[in-house]
Amino acid sequence: MKPPKSEIYDIAIKNGNIVDVRENRIIQANLGISGDKIAALTEEEISGRQMIDASGLTVAPGFIDFHSHVDGNEYSAACMAKQGGTTTLGGERNLNSKVYREIEETGFLINQGFSISQSFVLRNAFRIDMNRAASASEIKAMSTLAERFLQHGAFGICFAPELIPGTSTEEMLELARVAKSYECPILVHMRKDGREALAYFDEILRIAEETGVSVQILQLIYMVGIGGAMSDALKIIEDARKSGLDITADSGVYDTFSACIGTGIFDEGWEKEYGDVSVNDLLISSGIHLGEYCNEEMFQYLRTRHPETLISASVCDREAITMALKKDYVYVSTNAADGPHYMGVGAPEISGTFPRLLGRHVRENNDISLIDAIKKITILPALRFGLSCIGSIEPGKNADIVIFDKEHIIDRSDFVGQGKPDEPPDGIAYVLVNGKVIVEGKELTGDIHSGRLIKKTSYQF
Numbered sequence: 048m049k050p051p052k053s054e055i056y057d058i059a060i061k062n063g064n065i066v067d068v069r070e071n072r073i074i075q076a077n078l079g080i081s082g083d084k085i086a087a088l089t090e091e092e093i094s095g096r097q098m099i100d101a102s103g104l105t106v107a108p109g110f111i112d113f114h115s116h117v118d119g120n121e122y123s124a125a126c127m128a129k130q131g132g133t134t135t136l137g138g139e140r141n142l143n144s145k146v147y148r149e150i151e152e153t154g155f156l157i158n159q160g161f162s163i164s165q166s167f168v169l170r171n172a173f174r175i176d177m178n179r180a181a182s183a184s185e186i187k188a189m190s191t192l193a194e195r196f197l198q199h200g201a202f203g204i205c206f207a208p209e210l211i212p213g214t215s216t217e218e219m220l221e222l223a224r225v226a227k228s229y230e231c232p233i234l235v236h237m238r239k240d241g242r243e244a245l246a247y248f249d250e251i252l253r254i255a256e257e258t259g260v261s262v263q264i265l266q267l268i269y270m271v272g273i274g275g276a277m278s279d280a281l282k283i284i285e286d287a288r289k290s291g292l293d294i295t296a297d298s299g300v301y302d303t304f305s306a307c308i309g310t311g312i313f314d315e316g317w318e319k320e321y322g323d324v325s326v327n328d329l330l331i332s333s334g335i336h337l338g339e340y341c342n343e344e345m346f347q348y349l350r351t352r353h354p355e356t357l358i359s360a361s362v363c364d365r366e367a368i369t370m371a372l373k374k375d376y377v378y379v380s381t382n383a384a385d386g387p388h389y390m391g392v393g394a395p396e397i398s399g400t401f402p403r404l405l406g407r408h409v410r411e412n413n414d415i416s417l418i419d420a421i422k423k424i425t426i427l428p429a430l431r432f433g434l435s436c437i438g439s440i441e442p443g444k445n446a447d448i449v450i451f452d453k454e455h456i457i458d459r460s461d462f463v464g465q466g467k468p469d470e471p472p473d474g475i476a477y478v479l480v481n482g483k484v485i486v487e488g489k490e491l492t493g494d495i496h497s498g499r500l501i502k503k504t505s506y507q508f
């Protein structure tokens with residue numbers, strides 16, 4: 048697209064190496080931004096009221112984190128923004144409609160969208176105990192409620208049967224039918240972790256087959272990156288895809304999962320799913336015992352008195368991350384900011400996932416190409432969740448952009464005791480959300496309202 052000679056853009060980003068995720072190439076060009084949109088992508092000279100010199104830097108679409116627990120938390124959003132995250136999709140646990148309404152009215156640092164949680168929102172609405180199966184009439188009522196959320200712009204329905212053991216296949220089938228009728232995917236945590244998870248793929252495949260719904264299997268590394276199960280899991284997914292089922296998956300880039308201690312993950316016998324571990328391997332990542340490891344007494348105490356305490360468990364196979372990343376149907380999400388999240392607590396995904404992907408897996412280890420990595424956090428999730436106005440740098444699309452130094456980008460955040468979970472990464476130069484610069488270097492610029500509530504219904508061309 049050629050700019051008219053006289054046009055002065057609000058922002059001109061000059062001489063950057065622009066990642067064209069549609070054509071799988073990197074082009075040196077100038078980018079003109081007007082208002083909240085990308086107005087020009089050109090090799091010709093352009094000028095803007097604000098000029099950004101991107102010489103030697105990579106200019107990518109804003110990173111989309113489609114599975115996080117930011118859910119309106121300003122501190123979590125700040126961490127996410129500093130690592131290049133411009134859009135976060137959440138709602139896996141609670142859907143605090145007040146928070147979402149506020150975002151809709153006054154904006155947010157980054158874009159925030161939501162899915163509907165079967166496990167918490169739908170079941171809680173009808174007070175269905177987590178250990179029992181829902182009745183036919185309860186399933187019908189949940190379906191009606193799910194439909195209301197989908198009409199209001201939710202982008203999918205999320206299931207976590209590991210946390211809600213009473214979830215029946217029947218319940219998942221009915222809700223998957225609702226999702227399908229709105230052309231929305233379902234997002235699924237498996238019923239078990241480790242090798243035990245393999246037996247439960249059948250259930251997911253059956254749901255995909257019987258309803259035709261698109262399925263996103265969440266966080267492979269934390270579920271099947273354990274006990275050598277990843278290669279078997281990938282094989283199952285590949286065979287299912289070959290048979291025509293619409294199944295994709297995602298993974299984080301850490302070999303340590305973090306979850307609240309009160310959840311079903313740590314129910315009686317939990318160690319069996321993770322191999323050679325015990326409570327002594329569990330790192331306390333929030334609360335007054337921050338940085339300590341559990342013992343039996345502490346484990347019981349926290350489970351009963353402080354179930355919201357975040358625990359980090361190093362149980363995953365490191366090589367399983369790369370194994371998953373090499374597959375084009377495996378995207379990257381963070382699963383970040385679960386449990387309480389504020390300064391100094393939590394796990395490093397919230398500040399490090401994308402730079403770790405681009406620094407360690409792309410530059411240092413050469414596991415995948417830069418373009419393939421960027422696609423996993425931009426255009427692929429955008430297409431998956433039907434958000435067609437973000438995910439690529441093209442005139443007319445929303446101006447969500449990350450400018451970074453590919454030679455120096457690296458995560459600096461770490462687990463408590465080993466570093467700061469919220470240490471910003473190196474190598475991010477600028478982050479723009481809807482045409483506004485929100486991060487410069489490692490700092491927020493103070494523009495904290497340019498993010499929007501994403502509704503699937505209105506986030507399409």
Ligand SMILES: [Zn+2]
Nearest residue numbers: 114139382385
């Ligand atoms: Zn999660």
